Amino acid sequence: MxxxxxxxxxxxxxxxxxxxxxxxxxxxxxxxxxxxxxxxxxxxxxxGWLNLAGLFWLDEGKNTFGGDSKNNVVFPADKSNPFLGEIWLDKGKVILKASPDAAVFNGDEPVTELDIFPDEKPVTLKHKSLRWFIIKRGDKYAVRLRDLESEYLKGFTxxxxxxxxxxxxxxxxxxxxxxxxxxxxxxxxxxxxxxxxxxxxxxxxxxxxxxxxxxxxxxxxxxxxxxxxxxxxxxxxxxxxxxxxxxxxxxxxxxxxxxxxxxxxxxxxxxxxxxxxxxxxxxxxxxxxxxxxx
Structure with a gap:
């Protein structure tokens, strides 16, 4: 296991x-x-666990993501541009395609297209205060989202x-x-x-x-x-x-x-x-x- x-x-x-x-x-x-x-x-x-801000299960094929509620994966609207791009799930392969003005980064490098789940070693991406990567549970894949300005983190005593x-x-x-x-x-x-x-x-x-x-x-x-x-x-x-x-x-x-x-x-x-x-x-x-x- x-x-x-x-x-x-x-x-x-x-x-x-x-x-x-x-x-x-x-x-x-x-x-x-x-x-x-x-x-x-x-x-x-x-x-850590206090900044988790979302868990989004991916559908096979195209999953749009960003702050707009019309996306398949909806990030917090006050922390994200309306449309950040697409996450494609193809039989266990996960590819992110960022929109040109998305300001999505891998480290300090802007991302246009990237395999974000190579060999079950997820890549962490960032946009403003948000961080996200892919997790696998059984045969399902999900986006795990973090917010470095999370209310759970701010409220922790x-x-x-x-x-x-x-x-x-x-x-x-x-x-x-x-x-x-x-x-x-x-x-x-x-x-x-x-x-x-x-x-x-x-x-x-x-x-x-x-x-x-x-x-x-x-x-x-x-x-x-x-x-x-x-x-x-x-x-x-x-x-x-x-x-x-x-x-x-x-x-x-x-x-x-x-x-x-x-x-x-x-x-x-x-x-x-x-x-x-x-x-x-x-x-x-x-x-x-x-x-x-x-």
């Missing part, structure tokens, strides 16, 4: 995977605060969290598997069987729990739900990242449980927890509910 969710992993792994440590109240809390500050910076960055607690830094046993698939559905309703390197087995208050991970042993991606989702945390679950130690164990630091991108924007396409990752446990750690994007 991880072609589908590699974007999440590449963007987030460097922030959320930190070395294991021996617990010390003050040092650990300081480390969590530093990690959280990087988390906030990543959300507010140009590549931080994320409420539970107090840091030692009890939620949990040592897990990693049970490796070969050829295992995990069925994951995203919020658009698309389901895919994703490769899983194994399962994390851990105990809280003497009771054993299990979480299936995707990704790799160096970068395990866990999508989980728990009983706090009902009222205190994001209703569709949260994310957690970790890695496998040389001795076959892994730290599950639930103090680093994070909201998925869909908590911050209605334009994200997030994976949902597989049914086996819905814990009969209230994980009162990490990020609490943010916003109304359920």
């Amino acid at each position: 991880m072609k589908k969710y590699s974007y999440y992993l590449l963007l987030l792994a460097g922030i959320y995977l930190l070395p294991a440590f021996t617990f010390n109240d003050t040092a650990y809390e300081e480390q969590i605060q530093q990690w959280h500050q990087k988390r906030i910076e990543s959300l507010k960055a140009e590549s 931080g994320i409420e969290r539970y107090p840091v607690q030692e009890k939620w830094l949990v040592k897990a046993r990693f049970e490796a598997t070969t050829g295992k698939k995990v069925s994951i559905t995203d919020i658009t309703g698309r389901t895919a069987d994703q490769e899983s390197p194994g399962t994390l087995i851990f105990s809280v208050n003497g009771k054993e729990y299990r979480l299936d991970a995707v990704g790799s042993t160096k970068n395990l991606f866990i999508i989980f739900a728990d009983q706090t989702n009902k009222k205190e945390t994001y209703g569709a679950g949260r994310f957690l990242y970790t890695s496998v130690e040389e001795d076959g164990t892994a730290w599950l630091d639930f103090n680093k449980s994070i909201n998925p991108p869909c908590a911050f924007s209605p334009f994200a396409t997030c994976p949902l927890p597989p049914k086996q990752n819905k814990l009969a446990l209230a994980v009162s750690a990490g990020e609490k509910r943010y916003g109304d994007h359920e």
